[in-house]
Amino acid sequence: MxxxxxxxxxxxxxxxxxxxxxxxxxxxxxxxxxxxxxxxxxxxxxxxxxxxxxxxxxxxxxxxxxxxxxxxxxxxxxxxxxxxxxxxxxxxxxxxxxxxAAEQLFVRALTSKKNLDSIRIEAKLALATVKTIEGAAILANQVKAGLSERIRQWQNRLDSMPLEEVVAEVGDILERSEPARLIISGCIIALVGPPNTGKSTLLNTLAGREKAIVSDIRGTTRDWVSAEIHIPPLAATVIDTAGLDSSIAASGGVEQAAQQKTAVMIERADLVLLVVDFSQPVEQLSEPVLKLLAGRRVVTVLNKADLPSRFDPASVPGQWGPAIQISAKQGCGIDDLICAIHRVCHVADFNLHTPVAFTDRQTHLLKALRHSGSNFKARSILSDLIESLLLNTGGKYPTEVS
Ligand SMILES: Nc1nc2c(ncn2[C@@H]2O[C@H](COP(=O)(O)OP(=O)(O)OP(=O)(O)O)[C@@H](O)[C@H]2O)c(=O)[nH]1
Ligand SMILES: [Mg+2]
Structure with a gap:
């Protein structure tokens, strides 16, 4: 009792x-x-x-x-x-x-209901913190059908369908799960680039208010500043960082600390907007600066497009994503930039009624399923997916369950 x-x-x-x-x-x-x-x-x-x-x-x-x-x-x-x-x-x-805690009580109440499996419980829990209405729709679908339903189908069909077909479907679901995560949990967008290119101006334009100090003095931003923006279906935390300047990266003091902070923000971000000055030549992008962006999801923002261009967009290597011309100061090109963000994050026209993994626990188990190699192992992972206690999962809500 x-x-x-x-x-x-x-x-x-x-x-x-x-x-x-x-x-x-x-x-x-x-x-x-x-x-x-x-x-x-x-x-x-x-x-x-x-x-x-x-x-x-x-x-x-x-x-x-x-x-x-x-x-x-x-x-x-x-x-x-x-x-x-x-x-x-x-x-x-x-x-x-x-x-x-409220979350613990929620887990206890949900796990006491006999007709809820682990995935449906996780969906109900995630509904409490979801960042967008579109994310809520994705989760609501997981409660009704979605991943949980798909797993039951696999369990029923595993004897008659080859494991490779299940593995292929798992691959598709994992691919869709990353954009779903951004829609559900929100994404972090870092504004990065050389000094004075208009990063703080862009932050203010996106936020619709003066969050960051803007000036024509290089190195104005030292500590990072952030703003929450809503660009459906994404809710994003946009972070303005100190301009990257390889000449001061090893100078010590506040400047060096600011440079290091920017590197950390790049690591943390789901998406980097590489803001360059369209009115300056490509040499503004030094090699060490570009190196920091290796492996990141990037959109290149050619800012100050209201001024005569001295920057050759063809010189932007393909790996820095699409290049979008804007004028942050005049507020031009922002819609194109938002479309590019949606495209690069694969959230444009995202089907909200599709099965996705939306916790670390589910992602981890689906990845294991892909490499299960035998029907026996696959069956055991499938039952873990819907029956394992949230307690020992490393999932997003590892709250105790009695
Ligand atoms: N013409 C023009 N000027 C701009 C535009 N965006 C920013 N500027 C100007 O460029 C200068 C630098 O802008 P900031 O937004 O402070 O640049 P930043 O990249 O944050 O600079 P740091 O913090 O030093 O790295 C300011 O004088 C801005 O008014 C633009 O779209 N067009
Ligand atoms: Mg700045």
Whole structure:
């Protein structure tokens, strides 16, 4: 017999907060602290909302409504003052409920439902933090059908279909999973390039406000500045970095630290926008700077296209992705740039109703399935995919499950 309590709403002031009580002794705990309005007996039934108060030692702590979700789950809606929320949590704990984080309680509640497999649980969990409405659609589809359904089909057909066909389908799913991850979890875009090319100006244009300092002095940006932007179906954190200048890379001090920070940001980014000055010759791109971009997903931004060009776009090697002319200052070419970002991230026209892997656990197991080599091994990985506990997965939500 156990009961768990968690604050489900964000910290800070709010009109209403929700404390969730869950577990096979949740009703007993609630009965000890809840009095209905008018003193009628508390008769919980699925879907019923009951008005009353949380009391301790004869003292009313707050007037609340109780949402009776099922025999083991109750939502206590109280006033949003953090002091009241804290007091209610204290009272519940005194009566035997164990305080847990909202996410932990969510996992416990979901895993107690018999008809949910691991993938469907992960989809419901990911829905709580998804960054875009398109990402929510992808996840909603995983709950209804998606990857979970596809795995069941493979399990049923494995004896009649060659393993290679399963492996080919797994390859397709893994390929689609990377753009899906960017849509679901958001992506990091780093603005990188030589000093004075207009990186900070571009950040401000994309953000629609003055986030970063702009000046014609080289090396204006030292520490990085970021802005959140929404370019459906992507939600992106755009990071403005210090201009890369190989002549100061080994100079020591603040400048060198800024250069190193930029290198770290390039590593971390899902996409690099290499911002160059279209009005300056190609020599602005030094070899050490370009080396940092090796293996990264890149779009080259030819900024200051409002000025006479001295930059030969043909000199941009293919590996630096498409080259897009813009004027960050005048706000021209931004739509083309966004289209290029979508293209390079493979999210343009992404089919939201397709099976994808959306946690590290699923990706890891699908990769293992590709190299399983035998039907026996493949079957074992398939059942792990839908049955293994989230606990030992290295998945995105490695929360304990009892
Ligand atoms: N003509 C023109 N000037 C621009 C454009 N974008 C930026 N500038 C100017 O170029 C200068 C440098 O702009 P910043 O945005 O500070 O450049 P940055 O790349 O962030 O520079 P660092 O932080 O020093 O690396 C400023 O004077 C900007 O007004 C553009 O599209 N056209
Ligand atoms: Mg700058």
């Amino acid at each position: 156990a009961a768990f309590a968690a604050v489900m709403t964000g910290q800070g002031l709010g009109a209403i907060a929700t404390v969730q009580l869950f577990g096979d002794s949740a009703e007993d705990v609630l009965r000890r602290v809840f009095r209905t309005k008018g003193g009628k007996p508390f008769e919980p039934a699925d879907g019923r909302i009951v008005l009353g108060g949380i009391v301790a030692g004869g003292e009313m702590i707050d007037e609340v409504t109780i949402g009776c979700e099922d025999p083991h789950a109750f939502a206590i809606h109280c006033h949003g003052n953090p002091l009241i929320v804290e007091r209610i949590m204290e009272v519940l704990q005194r009566q035997g409920a164990q305080a847990v």
